[in-house]
Amino acid sequence: MAHLERLPEVFKAIDEQQEEFIELLREAVEIKSVSGDPSRRGDCIRMSEWTRDQLKALGIDASLWDLGTEKTPSGETIPLPPAVFGVHGRDKAKKTLLVYGHLDVQPAEKEDGWHTDPFKLIEKDGKLYGRGSTDDKGPVIAWIAVLKVLQRLGIDLPINLKFVLECMEESNSIGLEDGLKRNIDKISDVTYSCISDNYWLGKNKPCLTYGLRGICYYFIEISCARQDMHSGVCGGSVPEAMTDLIWIMNQLVDINGKILIPGIEDLVAPLTKEEDETYENIDFCMETFKNDMGVHGLMASEMKKLLQNRWRFPSLSLHGIEGAFSQPGSKTVIPAKVTGKFSIRIVPDMTPEKIDQLVFDYLNKLWASRGSPNKFKVHGGHGGKPWLADYRDPNFSAGSRAIERVFGIAPDFTREGGSIPITLTIQELTGKSVVLLPIGAADDMAHSQNEKLNRENFVKGMKVLAAYIFELAA
Amino acid sequence: MAHLERLPEVFKAIDEQQEEFIELLREAVEIKSVSGDPSRRGDCIRMSEWTRDQLKALGIDASLWDLGTEKTPSGETIPLPPAVFGVHGRDKAKKTLLVYGHLDVQPAEKEDGWHTDPFKLIEKDGKLYGRGSTDDKGPVIAWIAVLKVLQRLGIDLPINLKFVLECMEESNSIGLEDGLKRNIDKISDVTYSCISDNYWLGKNKPCLTYGLRGICYYFIEISCARQDMHSGVCGGSVPEAMTDLIWIMNQLVDINGKILIPGIEDLVAPLTKEEDETYENIDFCMETFKNDMGVHGLMASEMKKLLQNRWRFPSLSLHGIEGAFSQPGSKTVIPAKVTGKFSIRIVPDMTPEKIDQLVFDYLNKLWASRGSPNKFKVHGGHGGKPWLADYRDPNFSAGSRAIERVFGIAPDFTREGGSIPITLTIQELTGKSVVLLPIGAADDMAHSQNEKLNRENFVKGMKVLAAYIFELAA
Numbered sequence: 015m016a017h018l019e020r021l022p023e024v025f026k027a028i029d030e031q032q033e034e035f036i037e038l039l040r041e042a043v044e045i046k047s048v049s050g051d052p053s054r055r056g057d058c059i060r061m062s063e064w065t066r067d068q069l070k071a072l073g074i075d076a077s078l079w080d081l082g083t084e085k086t087p088s089g090e091t092i093p094l095p096p097a098v099f100g101v102h103g104r105d106k107a108k109k110t111l112l113v114y115g116h117l118d119v120q121p122a123e124k125e126d127g128w129h130t131d132p133f134k135l136i137e138k139d140g141k142l143y144g145r146g147s148t149d150d151k152g153p154v155i156a157w158i159a160v161l162k163v164l165q166r167l168g169i170d171l172p173i174n175l176k177f178v179l180e181c182m183e184e185s186n187s188i189g190l191e192d193g194l195k196r197n198i199d200k201i202s203d204v205t206y207s208c209i210s211d212n213y214w215l216g217k218n219k220p221c222l223t224y225g226l227r228g229i230c231y232y233f234i235e236i237s238c239a240r241q242d243m244h245s246g247v248c249g250g251s252v253p254e255a256m257t258d259l260i261w262i263m264n265q266l267v268d269i270n271g272k273i274l275i276p277g278i279e280d281l282v283a284p285l286t287k288e289e290d291e292t293y294e295n296i297d298f299c300m301e302t303f304k305n306d307m308g309v310h311g312l313m314a315s316e317m318k319k320l321l322q323n324r325w326r327f328p329s330l331s332l333h334g335i336e337g338a339f340s341q342p343g344s345k346t347v348i349p350a351k352v353t354g355k356f357s358i359r360i361v362p363d364m365t366p367e368k369i370d371q372l373v374f375d376y377l378n379k380l381w382a383s384r385g386s387p388n389k390f391k392v393h394g395g396h397g398g399k400p401w402l403a404d405y406r407d408p409n410f411s412a413g414s415r416a417i418e419r420v421f422g423i424a425p426d427f428t429r430e431g432g433s434i435p436i437t438l439t440i441q442e443l444t445g446k447s448v449v450l451l452p453i454g455a456a457d458d459m460a461h462s463q464n465e466k467l468n469r470e471n472f473v474k475g476m477k478v479l480a481a482y483i484f485e486l487a488a
Numbered sequence: 489m490a491h492l493e494r495l496p497e498v499f500k501a502i503d504e505q506q507e508e509f510i511e512l513l514r515e516a517v518e519i520k521s522v523s524g525d526p527s528r529r530g531d532c533i534r535m536s537e538w539t540r541d542q543l544k545a546l547g548i549d550a551s552l553w554d555l556g557t558e559k560t561p562s563g564e565t566i567p568l569p570p571a572v573f574g575v576h577g578r579d580k581a582k583k584t585l586l587v588y589g590h591l592d593v594q595p596a597e598k599e600d601g602w603h604t605d606p607f608k609l610i611e612k613d614g615k616l617y618g619r620g621s622t623d624d625k626g627p628v629i630a631w632i633a634v635l636k637v638l639q640r641l642g643i644d645l646p647i648n649l650k651f652v653l654e655c656m657e658e659s660n661s662i663g664l665e666d667g668l669k670r671n672i673d674k675i676s677d678v679t680y681s682c683i684s685d686n687y688w689l690g691k692n693k694p695c696l697t698y699g700l701r702g703i704c705y706y707f708i709e710i711s712c713a714r715q716d717m718h719s720g721v722c723g724g725s726v727p728e729a730m731t732d733l734i735w736i737m738n739q740l741v742d743i744n745g746k747i748l749i750p751g752i753e754d755l756v757a758p759l760t761k762e763e764d765e766t767y768e769n770i771d772f773c774m775e776t777f778k779n780d781m782g783v784h785g786l787m788a789s790e791m792k793k794l795l796q797n798r799w800r801f802p803s804l805s806l807h808g809i810e811g812a813f814s815q816p817g818s819k820t821v822i823p824a825k826v827t828g829k830f831s832i833r834i835v836p837d838m839t840p841e842k843i844d845q846l847v848f849d850y851l852n853k854l855w856a857s858r859g860s861p862n863k864f865k866v867h868g869g870h871g872g873k874p875w876l877a878d879y880r881d882p883n884f885s886a887g888s889r890a891i892e893r894v895f896g897i898a899p900d901f902t903r904e905g906g907s908i909p910i911t912l913t914i915q916e917l918t919g920k921s922v923v924l925l926p927i928g929a930a931d932d933m934a935h936s937q938n939e940k941l942n943r944e945n946f947v948k949g950m951k952v953l954a955a956y957i958f959e960l961a962a
Contacts, residue, residue: 231818238785244935249805249833251777252786252787253787269858307722308824309727311726320725329724331728332728332812333819333820333821334813339807344869346705347808430720431720433720
């Protein structure tokens with residue numbers, strides 16, 4: 015308990031030194047590490063190098079993992095930004111925590127509707143605005159800050175740390191899984207893993223996340239002609255691909271969100287009474303959620319049902335159509351080839367393989383019944399399995415106690431409706447528990463305009479991470 | 489008949505001087521008069537001036553009509569290109585023919601799939617490739633060529649001519665209707681009008697066109713949130729606008745092309761036995777049409793029915809969705825606001841007003857039955873009435889005899905499935921017959937890549953126009 019006794023001292027130092035860590039975040043935000051934009055690849059590489067140097071300055075054995083190259087949409091081959099791997103402590107008597115984070119960000123332009131320059135960290139009303147502030151540079155800097163503080167206080171870490179920080183997360187983490195597999199010996203001694211790359215369920219209460227939905231993405235291609243036609247010349251003469259596509263897309267999900275593909279619901283793990291009860295005391299306000307999202311309605315009238323819809327039941331969303339007229343204004347085109355896109359968020363015990371089969375069977379059967387002369391093809395895109403952990407294990411317990419030490423209340427144990435595939439990858443490669451420990455709040459607008467991280471979340475996040483390190487060893 | 493006796497001489501001169509007229513078309517094609525591109529507005533103005541100068545060189549009293557300004561999508565106010573108005577002959581004893589044509593073109597870039605520079609006239613296998621070659625610079629130059637030939641042969645025109653040539657046709661003819669109304673006194677003495685801005689039904693036989701479908705364009709707007717959402721976070725929680733839109737769009741038209749909006753079909757003028765018979769001897773090959781379009785099927789198995797579907801029955805096409813994901817690849821977005829777009833081609837006795845009423849009533853009723861909390865709005869875009877002329881009138885008869893003199897066969901009398909709103913405008917403003925006299929062939933690819941005009945169509949077109957002038961006076 016020696017370490018835990020020094021926590022007040024650590025918290026005080028974090029409070030006192032916070033400006034320095036905000037300056038560090040400011041430096042990081044200014045590096046435009048947009049992994050989805052090939053012209054910013056140099057910035058991504060610089061971001062990895064900057065982070066390695068930060069770790070090195072802490073005395074961490076930090077290096078870069080070359081992850082190879084990728085082909086851009088224009089056919090160019092460009093290097094992947096290297097991942098940063100860092101080792102802090104090699105004491106075999108201690109547990110080893112793997113910390114994952116990412117250094118790249120989503121694209122952002124002032125013109126998109128940002129009130130400030132997205133690549134400058136600007137504080138207003140206690141909110142630190144800037145691309146990457148919450149997703150995910152802030153949480154990475156929080157780890158660095160904690161190590162700086164402990165070092166200055168002369169506190170030796172009670173656990174070993176390993177850092178895996180990538181710069182391609184917003185671009186499907188290309189290269190990382192292979193990189194981890196090639197370096198499997200370097201992470202085989204990991205006892206626990208921690209990922210801070212999601213958000214609180216609301217704006218006031220911290221949480222720990224133990225489940226994620228998986229995803230299956232589908233493309234329905236229908237073509238009726240070699241090239242686009244004029245609706246004056248061909249309307250009434252040609253069976254149109256759009257008519258077929260809209261007909262088939264209308265048979266995927268009903269107004270209540272019920273997925274119309276037979277067999278899907280049979281794969282969902284039954285909701286036990288015990289599990290159902292865990293939803294009762296979650297701190298979640300439906301009205302706040304509705305207002306924050308600016309939506310006109312919700313799919314359930316009670317909170318428990320709404321959260322279950324989001325976390326532990328599948329959902330199907332129609333994303334759009336490629337090849338049809340999508341610009342403003344009017345155009346009298348009959349599109350020659352249209353591709354409808356939809357995805358299904360999957361939950362235990364669904365697997366992408368089983369869902370693919372059900373989706374392909376259903377759509378092919380529907381198409382056969384249509385009797386259209388047009389050409390039809392359905393194929394799947396990326397599929398990711400759902401993830402579900404045991405929130406009663408020591409990793410979660412340590413996180414929970416750490417949060418209680420900072421916030422004075424135990425966190426909610428939550429799941430998420432989205433997918434963070436690296437979670438399952440790390441769990442499978444280490445064979446050990448992974449906890450999702452979010453630092454930012456629900457309204458941080460990751461991926462959107464005016465992304466921010468509350469100063470309070472940033473500072474308290476550092477304190478939680480420090481306490482978590484100590485609790486893991488306790 | 490004195491004029492008609494000189495036709496062989498005129499035809500011979502056209503044959504002999506054709507290279508000169510191709511050179512003139514070459515000059516015209518090189519002026520990039522893309523009316524839809526504000527940055528090309530200078531070229532459009534230059535094109536009007538160039539044409540005015542061509543008419544002046546023929547001794548025609550040619551001037552420019554200032555049509556005012558327009559606002560570009562970026563909010564800039566730019567001048568509309570002026571229309572060219574020309575008067576050739578003021579003999580009150582003669583009939584007066586109004587000739588309409590347009591000088592602007594659709595956008596074209598080599599990268600779109602052109603085999604040659606779209607703004608260079610390139611001849612290959614008797615085909616003159618270039619943007620505007622057939623739509624509509626070629627037909628305008630054909631008129632100029634005829635006047636040059638007649639002048640050189642010292643043949644005085646047996647009719648007066650008035651030219652109305654605009655440079656905004658591909659951009660909804662902005663300003664022209666007002667311009668015509670302001671100058672109504674200048675066209676009040678017109679006896680007939682002729683428009684060469686459509687195409688043969690096939691590739692071999694000329695036609696005269698006496699009917700056009702009208703159009704009503706609609707926008708269905710549905711919104712579910714203030715901004716786009718993540719399908720992981722909100723899928724299953726929020727009633728999605730796309731699901732509602734696809735549901736409603738699926739209730740507009742069935743696989744057989746039947747419009748599902750009640751009352752629409754009751755407005756269609758009954759098909760009489762006599763009219764039905766006019767479809768029997770049209771020169772149209774379904775197989776060629778199918779192959780040229782590269783379509784997988786047709787909406788009718790007999791030619792008569794297919795042409796009727798195209799010309800004299802309404803059709804409904806789904807054009808696309810604005811606001812949904814339309815790029816290549818996969819994106820897990822729940823679009824906040826989506827706008828479905830469709831149009832109905834209308835025929836006698838349908839009017840845009842009546843159709844608007846039926847469409848709005850039907851969609852509002854459907855929406856009310858849906859019970860969705862989302863926001864719904866339907867509104868109409870541009871509406872154009874159908875046009876139907878009497879192909880037994882003297883204007884058509886003169887055109888028919890002219891064609892017979894050049895091709896040795898009488899033309900087919902056809903209608904078109906598309907809309908050329910200026911036709912009805914000119915008919916209503918002059919109160920006199922308008923004939924659509926196409927010069928180009930069905931495969932000229934107007935608006936598409938590799939637009940062309942066959943040299944033979946160009947040369948024979950000039951001959952037809954010369955003969956038509958003579959026949960009108962006969």
